[in-house]
Amino acid sequence: MQITRLIFKNFMGYKQLELPKANEELPEGLILINGQNSYGKSTILEGVLFAFFGSKIFSARNAASFITYGESKAEVTIFFTMDNKKYNIYRKWGRTGGTSTKLFEWVKNAYREIKNFDIESFFEISTEQALNTVFVRQGEVEELASKKGADLREMIIDLFRLNIIDDALSHLDQELKNQKYNKEKLEKTRVPIERIEEDINQISQENTTIKEETSKAYKKKEEYARKILSFPTDNLIKELETLYNQNNINMEKHSSYKSDFQNKIKNTSLSIKDFEPIENINERIKSLEEEKSKVVDLKEHADRERASTLRGLGITKGRIDENKSKIQKMTKSLDFEVKKDDTNKLICPTCHQELTKDHYDDMVSKFNKQISVDQQKIRDITNNLDKYNSEIKSYQTELENFANKLLVIHGLKDDYENYQRYESELKRTTNGLNTFLAKNKEKFKDPNPEKIKQLALEKKQLSTELIAIEKELEEKQKRFEKNESRKIELSDEIKQMKELEKSIGELEIEIDHINKAKEFVRRFVTEYMVVKRLVKNIALTTNKYIKDFTSGQYSDLLLDLSGTRKTGLSLKIKDNFNGVHESIEVLSGGDKTALGIALRLAISELMSTIRPIKESPKKNPKIDILLLDEPLAALDATRRERILKHLIKSKTFSQIFLITHTDIPSDINTHKIYVTKDHSTGISTANFKRETKLISSTLNP
Numbered sequence: 001m002q003i004t005r006l007i008f009k010n011f012m013g014y015k016q017l018e019l020p021k022a023n024e025e026l027p028e029g030l031i032l033i034n035g036q037n038s039y040g041k042s043t044i045l046e047g048v049l050f051a052f053f054g055s056k057i058f059s060a061r062n063a064a065s066f067i068t069y070g071e072s073k074a075e076v077t078i079f080f081t082m083d084n085k086k087y088n089i090y091r092k093w094g095r096t097g098g099t100s101t102k103l104f105e106w107v108k109n110a111y112r113e114i115k116n117f118d119i120e121s122f123f124e125i126s127t128e129q130a131l132n133t134v135f136v137r138q139g140e141v142e143e144l145a146s147k148k149g150a151d152l153r154e155m156i157i158d159l160f161r162l163n164i165i166d167d168a169l170s171h172l173d174q175e176l177k178n179q180k181y182n183k184e185k186l187e188k189t190r191v192p193i194e195r196i197e198e199d200i201n202q203i204s205q206e207n208t209t210i211k212e213e214t215s216k217a218y219k220k221k222e223e224y225a226r227k228i229l230s231f232p233t234d235n236l237i238k239e240l241e242t243l244y245n246q247n248n249i250n251m252e253k254h255s256s257y258k259s260d261f262q263n264k265i266k267n268t269s270l271s272i273k274d275f276e277p278i279e280n281i282n283e284r285i286k287s288l289e290e291e292k293s294k295v296v297d298l299k300e301h302a303d304r305e306r307a308s309t310l311r312g313l314g315i316t317k318g319r320i321d322e323n324k325s326k327i328q329k330m331t332k333s334l335d336f337e338v339k340k341d342d343t344n345k346l347i348c349p350t351c352h353q354e355l356t357k358d359h360y361d362d363m364v365s366k367f368n369k370q371i372s373v374d375q376q377k378i379r380d381i382t383n384n385l386d387k388y389n390s391e392i393k394s395y396q397t398e399l400e401n402f403a404n405k406l407l408v409i410h411g412l413k414d415d416y417e418n419y420q421r422y423e424s425e426l427k428r429t430t431n432g433l434n435t436f437l438a439k440n441k442e443k444f445k446d447p448n449p450e451k452i453k454q455l456a457l458e459k460k461q462l463s464t465e466l467i468a469i470e471k472e473l474e475e476k477q478k479r480f481e482k483n484e485s486r487k488i489e490l491s492d493e494i495k496q497m498k499e500l501e502k503s504i505g506e507l508e509i510e511i512d513h514i515n516k517a518k519e520f521v522r523r524f525v526t527e528y529m530v531v532k533r534l535v536k537n538i539a540l541t542t543n544k545y546i547k548d549f550t551s552g553q554y555s556d557l558l559l560d561l562s563g564t565r566k567t568g569l570s571l572k573i574k575d576n577f578n579g580v581h582e583s584i585e586v587l588s589g590g591d592k593t594a595l596g597i598a599l600r601l602a603i604s605e606l607m608s609t610i611r612p613i614k615e616s617p618k619k620n621p622k623i624d625i626l627l628l629d630e631p632l633a634a635l636d637a638t639r640r641e642r643i644l645k646h647l648i649k650s651k652t653f654s655q656i657f658l659i660t661h662t663d664i665p666s667d668i669n670t671h672k673i674y675v676t677k678d679h680s681t682g683i684s685t686a687n688f689k690r691e692t693k694l695i696s697s698t699l700n701p
């Protein structure tokens with residue numbers, strides 16, 4: 001990397017700075033920045049760092065304090081090359097806080113903005129690392145030389161990012177925890193394969209039993225089915241049963257009507273012959289009816305006679321009563337007339353004519369005669385009535401006899417007819433039954449109704465049992481299939497468990513690996529990396545500088561990083577005068593500064609080249625420049641010269657900016673930036689001057 005040009009506008013003491021002027025570029029190699037105190041030397045390096053990393057590099061100052069007094073905003077632009085590409089970075093910020101940062105890359109013929117860049121990933125270095133390697137602050141060298149072991153150790157650990165080891169360890173711990181958790185989770189779902197196999201075995205056994213039972217049941221089923229087939233069909237059985245039933249009914253009815261008829265006829269003068277043929281009895285009924293109707297006629301006649309006789313009796317009785325009342329009336333009126341007139345004259349109550357006693361008596365005797373005639377008449381009529389009554393009575397009895405006779409004969413006729421009907425019905429059904437049996441004699445070996453009933457029952461029982469067997473077979477089949485699919489499930493489960501066990505095994509291996517990795521990392525830090533390699537490298541690299549910088553007095557730096565954080569690092573250096581390793585506390589101020597520069601240069605150099613482990617890829621650091629702010633202040637001219645010469649020669653860094661306010665020895669011929677300041681305005685200016693003579697000719701005349 002090489003800074004080629006810088007432009008400041010209102011940056012601290014610089015109102016307007018362009019380095020170098022016109023079309024020139026800052027070269028590679030050592031560039032000294034020279035000028036008196038407070039002229040603005042440090043400002044130049046701060047401007048570079050500010051452009052690259054922003055105000056956070058100066059923790060104690062805010063961005064506004066970098067803006068030139070009285071101005072509202074500042075701008076810095078740094079042009080640089082890196083990996084053969086040209087870039088410039090631009091920062092602008094104001095007092096009120098508005099900031100803008102842009103990175104441009106030269107593509108073809110113009111600078112083009114790189115959008116959304118991140119400076120740390122662009123340089124592949126953290127700001128903190130950059131500050132500790134690229135930039136050596138004013139006073140830092142002296143500080144470094146007198147640093148406490150513990151601080152130095154911390155610094156080295158930070159610089160070399162050994163803290164990533166702690167991060168790695170905690171990452172590994174987390175990973176270990178995760179994998180242990182994963183393993184436990186898997187183990188929770190784990191079922192021993194033997195147990196699943198046992199289940200499969202048990203189910204297989206059950207299915208073998210089911211198979212055996214099924215084949216037995218199947219045989220039984222076939223046997224039953226065969227048996228059922230040998231029976232007559234249900235319809236035939238039913239038909240026969242119906243025929244038997246009808247026949248039985250007819251038989252019963254026939255016998256009941258027959259016995260009714262026989263019982264009834266016993267008590268009559270009739271015999272069965274009288275009913276054969278039935279016309280005979282009809283004839284008899286007819287003649288009885290005729291006789292009966294004659295008697296009815298006679299009786300009706302007698303009834304009529306009696307009624308008219310009764311009427312005659314009534315009339316005669318009325319006449320007697322009339323005559324009696326006439327006599328009575330006459331007697332009554334005779335009495336009345338006598339009393340009233342006191343004469344013997346009588347007045348006829350009917351004709352009102354005068355009546356004589358004789359006439360009266362005559363009248364009464366006439367009446368009485370009539371009465372006695374009528375009384376004789378009544379006696380005659382009564383005799384006639386008695387005759388009629390007895391006549392009617394005997395007709396009545398005769399009619400009742402006819403009615404009884406007819407009732408019996410009709411009853412008998414009904415019974416006879418029923419008896420005859422059921423006899424023919426019975427004949428018909430018996431014939432039907434016999435025809436049926438003749439037709440189906442093969443099917444019904446024993447047509448006995450009882451046997452048929454038994455046969456029907458037997459068939460029904462067999463059918464019921466057959467259905468039960470079929471149901472049982474169906475259930476067994478279902479159970480069998482269920483078991484088979486369960487077996488498949490269980491085999492899958494075994495596969496899963498094998499997978500699970502494999503996964504658990506893999507996790508165990510992984511856990512083992514993580515544990516080993518942790519151990520390895522720990523060992524790597526304590527023994528290999530820190531103690532053996534890194535520290536040795538720092539010591540070796542420092543040694544390269546120290547002997548030169550101390551004019552050969554000191555060499556062989558001993559660094560021991562293996563101490564704890566508390567004890568830190570022990571720093572010893574060999575004094576070549578007495579050959580003893582001294583603790584650095586005994587060194588002079590100048591020696592300490594020389595050691596500090598050496599250590600600092602070694603660290604910067606190593607930072608850019610060291611690979612944590614042998615296998616790490618070798619890559620060139622992106623930033624390989626060095627900004628040294630006044631490292632030589634405490635050194636005498638000889639040591640200053642030695643260090644400068646060394647830096648001019650050094651190829652470790654492609655560009656080194658070194659600030660010094662002291663005079664530069666005359667034989668140090670290198671590029672220079674001269675910084676001056678106008679005391680009346682406080683404005684700084686700087687000018688670049690290229691080296692005039694080749695250094696090689698001075699060093700190697």
Ligand SMILES: Nc1ncnc2c1ncn2[C@@H]1O[C@H](COP(=O)(O)OP(=O)(O)OP(=O)(O)O)[C@@H](O)[C@H]1O
Nearest residue numbers: 012013037038039040041042043065066067068069
């Ligand atoms: N915001 C600012 N505006 C103008 N001038 C400023 C501002 N901030 C600091 N300065 C001036 O910049 C100068 C400091 O410059 P710088 O630190 O670069 O000096 P230097 O040359 O490194 O001095 P030394 O040799 O003492 O280290 C001071 O004189 C200070 O007054």
Ligand SMILES: [Mg+2]
Nearest residue numbers: 041042043138
């Ligand atoms: Mg300074």
